[in-house]
Structure formats: C-alpha cells, structure tokens
Amino acid sequence: MIDVSNVRAGYGDGADILNGISLHAAGGEIVTILGPNGCGKSTLLKCIAGFLAPRAGTIAIDGEDVGAVPVHRxxxxxxxxxxxxTDNVFATLSVSENIRLGARHLPRAEREERFDALMRQYPTLAAKQNRKASALSGGERQILSLVRALIAGPKILLLDEPSAGLSPLMMHEVFDAIAGIRDDTGMCIVMVEQNAFEALGIADRAYVLTLGTVAMEGRARDLLADPSMRELYLGGSVAG
Ligand SMILES: Nc1ncnc2c1ncn2[C@@H]1O[C@H](COP(=O)(O)OP(=O)(O)OP(=O)(O)O)[C@@H](O)[C@H]1O
Ligand SMILES: [Mg+2]
Structure with missing residues (x-):
C-alpha cells in the first residue's frame, strides 16, 4: 500500500534529515517506526502524510507516486x-465537535452515520461527547484524535507517538484500540513510537531509524527476540 523508496528530505535549505530511507507497509498490518529522539521519525511520517515533499526518492500509495501531493489531497x-x-485536539471544542472536524469534507448524512457508528464503537468517548476536549485525560485525548482520523474513513493511518505521556494502563488501552482497528478494518497503520518494546508487541513489522537511515528492520517478533535490538535502540547508535 505504501512504498517509500530512497527518500531524502529536510526543512527549508537545511541539511537532509532523512538520508535515503526505504519502507513498505501493506494493508492489514501495523508497521512501527522506532529510534532515538531527533532521528527523523516524525519527519518521515510528515513526508508520507504530505506536509513535507521529499528532495529525492519516491513515496507511492498503491503504486502511484504521491511525493508531490499535498496533505489535504x-x-x-x-x-x-x-x-x-502534538496539538492533536482542539481543547476549547467539545469532543463531538473535535470528531466531526475530521469529516467536514463529507456530506452531512454520511458524517452523522459514521459519527454514530464510532460512538457505538468507543462508548467511553461517547459518554463524554458533550464535554470540552480540555476536560479529557491524556489517554482519552489520544483516543479522541484517533477517532477524529477514523471518521474520515482512511485506508492508511499514520500515528505519531500515540502513547506519548500515558501511564502503562492507558498506553495498553490505546494500543489495544490500534490493534483492534487493524484487525477489524484491514487498514494500513504506520506508527511512530518511543515505547519500543510495547509497540513491537502489537506491530507486525518494524523499522529502527538512526540519524535518518534505517538501521534495522524486520518482523516485530524477530526484533523483540534480537538482543542487538535492545542495545541499538537504547544506545541510539549502530556499531559496524
Ligand atoms: N519544522 C522543522 N524545521 C527544521 N528542523 C526540524 C523541523 N522539525 C524537525 N526538525 C529537525 O529534524 C530532525 C529530526 O526531527 P524529527 O521530529 O523528525 O525527529 P523524531 O525522530 O520524530 O524525534 P522525537 O523522538 O523527539 O519526536 C531534528 O534534528 C529536528 O531538529
Ligand atoms: Mg517525533
């Protein structure tokens, strides 16, 4: 579904942040992107999403080169x-207003149908739909931002640190929701994470970045069992 091939990218006229990255993600799988702070994980996701055009290389969706397609398209x-x-919910808007923002380009009837379906699927969020988003806990906000993306009916879901700042309990709740989305919909999910080992627990495959390149890649369960993974990820550099 997504094919990133030898992508170089950076900001303004600054140096390349991504130094030739290749990645593949298919429908029905969770691919997690791991690596130390500043290695380019969010930059890679922004390239795939269309916030940043690659300087070289290609990004394809279902075989079509989309490197120059801007984010709204x-x-x-x-x-x-x-x-x-960061900044993924509008604190002064209600939960339901936040969710509907994700589908403002859809006809009203379709938007309401999807809204109702999602409220049935996420009852804890539904119970708080009239509250201001500022009154939600961190975990509830993460679920809210997920649901706002889901109401548009995506085929591809790009998640940047969905477990950031959450307690272990809330983190597992958010990860369970993400795994559920994959299992129920067959969506293609690319998820950047700091909680590497927990992310590998729900992911199918993973890429570990260091300094804008792919240092390791493989099946999540193989990486979980690989002793160099722990060393590489926690150490943040590659030997040899
Ligand atoms: N908008 C921007 N303008 C200029 N440089 C940026 C911008 N965003 C990120 N960078 C730089 O690009 C590099 C990679 O940043 P990026 O946000 O992709 O890292 P990351 O792997 O997501 O880190 P973290 O784990 O801290 O979120 C960093 O050196 C950062 O300073
Ligand atoms: Mg980041």
Missing part, C-alpha cells in the same frame, strides 16, 4: 489519516 484522494505528535 492525500486525505480526500488517497485515504490518508494523520494523527500528529
């Missing part, structure tokens, strides 16, 4: 949903 034309790392 990625959402409508290619079914890409993006949940950014």
């Amino acid at each position: 990625k959402v409508r034309g290619y079914g890409v949903g993006f949940v950014p790392q």
